[in-house]
Amino acid sequence: MKSLVIALLTSVLYFSSTYLNSQSIETLVLRPGPEDGFDAEIRTDISFPIWDNDDFIANAWTAGGNSFFQRSLIKFDLSSLPPGSVITNARLSLFCNTTTGHHQLHSGENSSYLLRITSDWDQYQVTWDNQPNTTIENAVILPQSQSQTQDYPNIDVTDQISFFAQYPEMNFGFMIQLVEEEQYRAMIFGSSNHLDPAKRPLLEIDYYPCISPDTCFSHTFDEDRLTADFFLSQDSGSTYWWNFGNGFYSDIPQPTFTYQETGQYNICLTVSNDCDTLTNCKYINVCDLINSDFTYQINGSLVSFFPSINLPGATYLWNFGDGFFSYIQEPVHMYNSIGEYEVCLTMSNDCNQVQFCDTVNIVVDGSEVITNDNFISVFPNPGKGIFIIRKEYSGIYFKNLKVISKNGNVILNSGNINSLKNNKIEIDLSSESNGIYTLQIETDKGVIRRELILLN
Structure with missing residues (x-):
């Protein structure tokens, strides 16, 4: 079914949820017409479907001296409501059908129920005998009309629409029926088939759109290089769950954690809000402060170099002093000429970057x-x-x-x-x-x- 959807943006002054403080409320307006409406009437004295009339009616009357009861059903297509939206208010407005084919308008003690339908139905097949089930739970009572042409704007259906949004597979719509189905009582509104769009049912839903939680995070180390402070990119969740990669956890949004051992740890942050639950993981290196001392062994013009420490996660950059470089941890370099060379090792890890230089003297058996x-x-x-x-x-x-x-x-x-x-x-x-x-x-x-x- 198609729906006429208009997105309106208004501002709000107060939100009950911290997660929603920075959001603006949006309004979804649904007013289906003859081509995309989904509504029908059912009568005790008619056995065939009535899906093309312009009445949305609750009625107890007579026809040809015979009594009958009449009810109506309507369902709104909520598929344009973003999944996970937080609904703050929903209003249904019904307008008296002053051009109805019935000779009466609102009549008698016509208080009516607006009931939530709990089973499926088809507007092209529904009749009194196969009508769907309803529930009195959260039923809305439309009070007795004060005039024959009274409109009923802004009927509060927040609970019902919130239920439909949370359980879209249970959105079977509403049924209107008299509280007391006794003769000569009627409440008659326009249906989505009405030629005048202003007479058609109008549903307005105020909601906060669902925003997926932000799981991005960063970290810094204290001076001891074992204590990590974790920071959220954005506080966008209701609950947080940190896995520090070593069997320890925290539900604090921005925790501080001290590791007992150096190493590489896979940090995972799980964030949940009303929209979704997402997890983000990344590795951090908890490492010692490094130094870049090295030793070497000379074999003719071949020199083998050895860093003083073997540090996991560190990178090595050797400058052999003759225009050649290496990223190997323990390289072997051949010099083409005798002489003195300043060799520098630059070591880096997540903690720091340091450089150490030493002089290597190449002498090949006194020969050039x-x-x-x-x-x-x-x-x-x-x-x-x-x-x-x-x-x-x-x-x-x-x-x-x-x-x-x-x-x-x-x-x-x-x-x-x-x-x-x-x-x-x-x-x-x-x-x-x-x-x-x-x-x-x-x-x-x-x-x-x-x-x-x-x-x-």
Whole structure:
């Protein structure tokens, strides 16, 4: 069914709920017409459905000398009411049908019930004999009319509409019937089929729209780095439930909690209000204040670095002083020239960021590193295990050949290789893991280094 819906915005001065303090009240206006209305009449003397008349009527009269009783049913489509809305007031206005087909208007001692219907019905099929059930609970009594054409504006139906909003599957509408169904009593209003829109039933609902709870939160640490203060982004709930990730909980909106141990904790906040219940989780690191001291071991031009502490959740940034950097916790770096290098380690975690620098002095057996790429050639490179090193310059004398892994281990040491067959030597790394290795050849003119890429 379609409904004529008009959204009105008014302001309110007082709210009974803290959650609603910052909200404005809205009004939903429903006034269905012939195309989208859902109403019908039922009579004791008529066995077929009456769904197209323009009366919304409670009546006890005679026709052709025979007595009959008459009731009417109406249902409003509340689907345009936002789910979870908090209804503050609902008003039904009924208007006398002064153009009714009945010869009488309001008549007699016509006090009437407006009852909540409790079972389903169809306007195209309902009759007196199959009429739906009703309940007297929260029934509205329309007092006896003071004139034949009296309108009944602003009938309070807040309880009924609130029930329908909370249980939409139970929205079966209203039935009007006389309190005392005795002859010559009538209360006659216009139905949604009335040609004059001003005569049709009018339902106005004041409500606070449902706003889902905000579960966003932040935290700060006290100086001890173990005590966390938690803050809500917005106080939008009725109840709060904090899970601190270690078996402890709190229902305080913005709690403070002290952890006994460092570590990573999954913090979950569950917020409930009249609209919904939502949960948001995120990890926090409860950590020690860090320092970034480090030690190192020199093996020729290869240097292995070790931070003084291994801190979970920390990040490491090494500056080796020669233009190269690493984010590895314990890196191994190869220097291409002898000399002094200032190496700096910057460590960061959720607590702080600190830097420590130290000087590394590279001396390779008193010899300088040869940077001339034309002295030797290596092929294939990358290789699957067998590498051939050829001496391309006859004026150089090979003393020793080593292959060193990235962690600084010497995996091959050929010893004295001053005599080469056809100026070349073959090495076999097929038993080693894939990766990058350093070839280091000591000569009478210095040290030659090349990278070997092993791809088995």
